[in-house]
Amino acid sequence: MRRNSMQLTAHICLIVFCAMCLLPMVLTISVSLTDGQAIQTFGYQIVPIHFSLEAYEYILKEPFTLLSGYKNSIIIVVVGTTLNLLITSLIAYPLARRDFPFRGVISFYIFFTMIFSGGMVPFYILIVQYLGWKNMLISLIVPAFAAPFQIFLLRVFFQEIPPALIESAKIDGASDLRTYRSIILPLSKPALATLALMMTLGYWNETIHAILFIDHSAKYPIQLILKNITAYIEMMKNGGVDPSGNPVDPSDVPTDAIMYAMMVLTSLPVMFVFAFLQKYFVKGMTIGAVKG
C-alpha cells in the first residue's frame, strides 16, 4: 500500500517537473503561431487562440539573414568538429598508452590549464591584436580545439581497449600511427560519436566569443542572429524606432509573434536533432562525470 502511494507521488512530482521543462518551449511555439491582436488581448496562451502563420510569412519573405546565420554556423560546426575530433583523438591515444613515458608530463601540461588561466582579457588581446582574427570564423573554431575535459574523456574510452590488441599490432610491425588509424579509431566509433555530438553542441550554442570577435553581420553565427534580431524587434516594438533611430510606421511594428517565430526558426530544428541523438550524449557524460 505504502509502496504504491510512494510510487504515485514520484510519478506526480516527475510529471510536474517535466511539464515545467517543456512549458517555455510550448509557449514559444504557441505564441509564434498566434495572431498579433490576440496576443495583445489574451496574453501568452499554451494553445494559440487565433491561429495565424503571419509571423512565419513575415520572416520567410526575407530569409537571407536567417540563412546566412545557418550557413556560418554549419561551416563552424563541420570544420570545427572534424578538426577538433582529429586533434583531440591524436593526443588522447598517446595518453592512453601505459608504455608512453611522457604521459605524466603531458597530462599535467593539459591539466594545469583546467585550474589556472590568464583570464578573458589577455585571451581577447591575443585573438584580436596578435592573431588578427577579428571578424573571422576561425576565431570561433580554433579556441575550442583540444579541450582538456574532452581529451581526458576520450582517454578513458581508449584505455578500455585491450592492450593486447595494440601489442599484437606492434609485433606485426605496425607503427603507432598505423595502430591508431586501423585499430583504435575503428574500435572507438561510439566514443567518437559521443564526442562529436558534444563538440557540435558546443559550437552550435557558442555565443560569448561570437559577441567578442564578430562585428560583421554577414559573419554572424546563428546564436548572434537570434540575439540581435530579437533585440532589434523589441526595440522597434517598444521604442517605435529602428536601430538607426528612424521612427517606424505604426502599421509596420512587428508583433511578439515574430520574435517567437524567430526563436523557433533558429533553434528548434536543431534541438530536435539533439534530442533524437540524446542517448549517445548521456552515455558519454556519465562516464566522463565518474572519472573526469
Add this chain to the structure above:
Amino acid sequence: MNSERLRRKLKPFKDHRHLLMMSLPAMIKIFIFSYLPMFGIIMAFKDYVPAKGIAGSPWNGFRNFEFFFKSVDAWRILRNTIGLNALMIVVELLAGVIVALLLYEVASRRMLKTYQSVMFFPYFFSWVLVGLMLTTLLNPGTGMLTSLIHRMTGQEISFYSEPWYWIIILPLVGIWKGTGFSSLIYYSALMSIDKELFEAAEIDGASKLKSIRHISLPFLAPMMVMLTILAIGHILRADFGLFYFVPRNVSLLYPVTDVLDTYVFRALTVSGDFAMSSAVGVFQSAVGFVLIIGTNRVAKLFNKEYGLF
C-alpha cells in the same frame, strides 16, 4: 662517451617519436591559447595603452587592483558572485538528488526513459534561447506568470526591472536547465546499490522514507560531498550564460545579476577598460587557483579517492 650519454637520454624521444608527433598539434594549440595568455597577467600591473602593446605600456604597480577594490562595484560583484553561486550549489545539489531518488521509484522502464529524455531537453538550449524563452513567462503584461499573478493578486510585477526577484529566478533557471543532467549522475550511482538491501529493510518493516534515509542517502553522500567541494573550488567562476543572457543584460538588474565574469565581459565589450578588467581577471584566476587546490586537499581529507588530483 658524452655522445653515448646523450643518445641514451634521447632514446625515449626517438622510440616514441610517433606518439610525440601525435600529441604535438594539441600541445601547440594549448600553448598558444592557454599558456601565452598567462603572460598577459602582467597587464594587470600596467597602465595598458593598446597602441603601445602589452610590453610597451608603463607599469603602475597595484593601482588597477586598488581602483577596482575601492570602487562601489567591487562589493556588489563579489557578493553576487559568491552569494548566488553558493545558493545555486545548494539548490542544484538538492534538485539533482531529489529527482534521482524520484526516478529510482519509477518501476516502468518506458516511463523512466520518457522522464529522463524530457528533463534532458533544456540542457541542449543555448543560453540566448533560454533567456528569450523565459520572456514567455515573465514579460510584463503578456507573460504567463505575470498575468497569472495579476489575475490572482491584482499586482503588476515587472520582473525585468526588479532585481530582487532574480535571487530566486536565477537558481530556478539553473535547476530547470541542469537537473536533467545532474540527476543522471546520482541516478546511475543509485543503480549500483544492491537491491537486496532495500528488500531486507522492507522485511524489517522500514518505511520507504526510512530506507531512503538509511540506505540511499548514505550511499550518495560521498558523491554529494565530492561534487560540492569541487563546485566550491569554482565559486568565483559563474556560469556566464546564465548571468548574462538570462537577465538579458538589463542594467536595472545589475544589483543582483552582475558577477565577476559579466563585469569583465562588459569592460571588454562596452567600456574598453582593459587594465582594470585584467586586474579583476587575475584576481579571479589567482583566488580560484588557491580555492581549487584547497578544496581538493579537503576532499582528500575525507577520503583519498575523492580528490581530483
